[in-house]
Amino acid sequence: MFFILIPCVAATIVATSLIFNVLVGWLRALEKAPSTTAQTVPYTIPFIKSTFSFVFNGPDFYRRASNFCQGQWPVRVDLLNDEVYLVQGQKNILSVFSNPGLTVTRAYGIVLKYCFGMDQQAVDVYVSDTSGSRHRPISSSTTPHNSRVSYHTHENLTQGLLGSGLDSTTQRFEAALYAALDKAVPSISDWKFEPDLTQFFEEHLGTALLQALCGPLLVEESPNLVRKLWQYDKLIMALAKRLPSWLIPGSYQLRDELLAMIMRWHKLATELSTAHPERKPSDQSQADPYWGSAMMRERNKMLLTIDGQDRRSVASTDLGFIWASITNVVPSTMTLSTHIFHDSTLARELRSRLQECIRPDTDGVQCNMEKLAKEPLLLSMYAETLRFGVQIHVPRCSPHQPLNLADKIIPANKLLLINTALAHTDEEVWNTRDGQYPLNTFWAQRFLVDPADPRSGPLKPSRFAKQLRTAHPDSSREEFSVQGLEGIWIPYGGGQHACPGRLLAKRVMLLTSAMLVTMFDVELLAPESALQFQSSRFGFGVRKPVAQVPFRIRRRC
Numbered sequence: 001m002f003f004i005l006i007p008c009v010a011a012t013i014v015a016t017s018l019i020f021n022v023l024v025g026w027l028r029a030l031e032k033a034p035s036t037t038a039q040t041v042p043y044t045i046p047f048i049k050s051t052f053s054f055v056f057n058g059p060d061f062y063r064r065a066s067n068f069c070q071g072q073w074p075v076r077v078d079l080l081n082d083e084v085y086l087v088q089g090q091k092n093i094l095s096v097f098s099n100p101g102l103t104v105t106r107a108y109g110i111v112l113k114y115c116f117g118m119d120q121q122a123v124d125v126y127v128s129d130t131s132g133s134r135h136r137p138i139s140s141s142t143t144p145h146n147s148r149v150s151y152h153t154h155e156n157l158t159q160g161l162l163g164s165g166l167d168s169t170t171q172r173f174e175a176a177l178y179a180a181l182d183k184a185v186p187s188i189s190d191w192k193f194e195p196d197l198t199q200f201f202e203e204h205l206g207t208a209l210l211q212a213l214c215g216p217l218l219v220e221e222s223p224n225l226v227r228k229l230w231q232y233d234k235l236i237m238a239l240a241k242r243l244p245s246w247l248i249p250g251s252y253q254l255r256d257e258l259l260a261m262i263m264r265w266h267k268l269a270t271e272l273s274t275a276h277p278e279r280k281p282s283d284q285s286q287a288d289p290y291w292g293s294a295m296m297r298e299r300n301k302m303l304l305t306i307d308g309q310d311r312r313s314v315a316s317t318d319l320g321f322i323w324a325s326i327t328n329v330v331p332s333t334m335t336l337s338t339h340i341f342h343d344s345t346l347a348r349e350l351r352s353r354l355q356e357c358i359r360p361d362t363d364g365v366q367c368n369m370e371k372l373a374k375e376p377l378l379l380s381m382y383a384e385t386l387r388f389g390v391q392i393h394v395p396r397c398s399p400h401q402p403l404n405l406a407d408k409i410i411p412a413n414k415l416l417l418i419n420t421a422l423a424h425t426d427e428e429v430w431n432t433r434d435g436q437y438p439l440n441t442f443w444a445q446r447f448l449v450d451p452a453d454p455r456s457g458p459l460k461p462s463r464f465a466k467q468l469r470t471a472h473p474d475s476s477r478e479e480f481s482v483q484g485l486e487g488i489w490i491p492y493g494g495g496q497h498a499c500p501g502r503l504l505a506k507r508v509m510l511l512t513s514a515m516l517v518t519m520f521d522v523e524l525l526a527p528e529s530a531l532q533f534q535s536s537r538f539g540f541g542v543r544k545p546v547a548q549v550p551f552r553i554r555r556r557c
């Protein structure tokens with residue numbers, strides 16, 4: 001018996017060690033050949049997966065995803081019946097922005113449907129446009145020319161907002177803003193009390209910008225539009241979460257009211273343009289009396305000729321455009337102004353620095369945009385406002401081929417999202433001056449580079465200061481720079497699909513702050529706690545003050 005046992009035990013030991021060795025070999029092989037599948041953010045409820053936490057608690061979900069992957073982006077997020085991929089990190093972001101094969105239409109189709117009420121037939125045209133927005137379609141795409149909604153829309157926006165239409169839109173905006181502020185605070189030297197800074201900006205800045213873009217007819221015909229747009233902005237997250245109309249009837253009703261206003265404007269502007277062809281401006285740079293700009297007039301004509309679109313769907317597209325044009329730049333400008341007026345030393349310093357750029361004259365104020373756009377402190381505050389406040393998911397999709405990113409494969413036709421807030425709070429790259437200015441706080445001088453101070457500048461350790469010292473060895477002046485921040489500071493997204501309103505948005509923010517600080521004294525009357533900013537539109541917009549900020553305002557000139 002004993003003799004039989006010995007060979008059995010020996011055989012078992014040999015077999016076990018063989019199996020063990022094979023297993024170890026496999027595991028080593030697996031380690032050597034890393035998986036090309038992105039890691040999935042863990043979830044606890046099988047059927048629901050990550051849906052609730054991703055949709056309803058974005059900031060926390062992103063924090064968790066970031067802790068989970070430890071910088072190994074992209075990660076996969078499993079949702080009820082689909083998956084999305086989160087992409088972060090400078091290298092990945094730059095790779096996505098420079099990839100000519102990626103589109104935005106799949107994401108925009110979803111947003112147009114759920115947020116802006118577009119019907120399915122029209123949405124299908126967006127979702128199935130896989131051709132991209134360049135003149136030459138993406139190579140595997142078979143989208144017919146007349147269904148290339150992304151390309152046609154992009155051409156129109158580029159011309160109107162980045163090309164020949166930019167200067168005239170800026171001039172119309174400047175005039176409309178001055179008129180609005182002049183009317184809001186007419187009397188010289190008496191303080192005027194205002195209960196809410198947010199409301200003040202929404203009403204005056206919002207209306208001025210809408211008039212500059214769409215002309216006076218829209219607001220004259222629907223004087224409630226701007227107020228309703230801000231109410232709708234508060235409800236848009238519920239629509240984005242796809243809650244049904246029986247649960248949020250007010251949101252659906254408000255959206256229908258806004259769509260009806262836009263359709264009325266389209267109808268009237270079309271009729272008046274036809275009745276008065278002589279009033280049509282001769283070139284892009286002039287205002288159109290009914291459509292506001294050549295861009296809006298041409299856009300309407302163009303969208304109506306795209307397959308599957310009708311008057312109602314074009315109203316949805318314009319509601320989306322109006323919402324995108326107003327609801328990020330207005331709160332951002334308010335945040336910038338809040339930081340200026342919160343610190344009287346800063347307000348005084350800025351006022352004196354801006355004397356060369358903006359000065360009162362008999363017709364209002366004379367502003368030199370070129371000089372304004374070179375003022376380092378104002379520029380630093382502008383850039384910091386967007387770093388601090390913009391919390392947008394920038395979407396892309398590779399419609400035809402799987403996408404290879406950081407050795408992971410993202411399958412074709414899946415949505416990938418880059419979040420600006422995560423990029424803007426990356427402790428690895430941003431300078432906090434050893435924790436003195438944490439990334440969840442506003443530091444007006446973060447984007448200023450002092451050649452004599454290696455601890456200055458937005459990045460750590462300050463590569464800029466070194467470069468500046470080499471380029472200008474005798475300079476002692478602080479300079480503003482976003483050099484080296486590609487894929488790190490991304491408030492406007494990037495690449496071919498970067499926000500077409502970015503130049504106008506910058507001008508709006510600089511001009512409005514310069515005008516306010518030159519024309520007015522402003523005292524914020526809110527406690528420090530009200531000057532906190534919340535993320536109720538995480539993924540869809542910018543941070544806003546948590547509470548009402550009462551203030552008093554007095555004219556200086």
Ligand code: HEM
Pocket residue numbers: 104153154157161213321324325326328329332386390392394395491492493494495497498499500501502504505
């Ligand atoms: C602070 C202000 C603004 C911020 C932070 C902002 C941000 C963004 C971002 C992140 C995107 C997506 C970009 C991408 O996919 O790479 C976008 C798209 C867009 N933005 Fe802005 N934006 C601002 C102001 C404006 C203004 C003033 C306008 C219009 C005058 C505008 C019009 C648009 C439009 C039409 C799109 C969609 C473009 C397309 O069809 O591809 N935005 N914006």
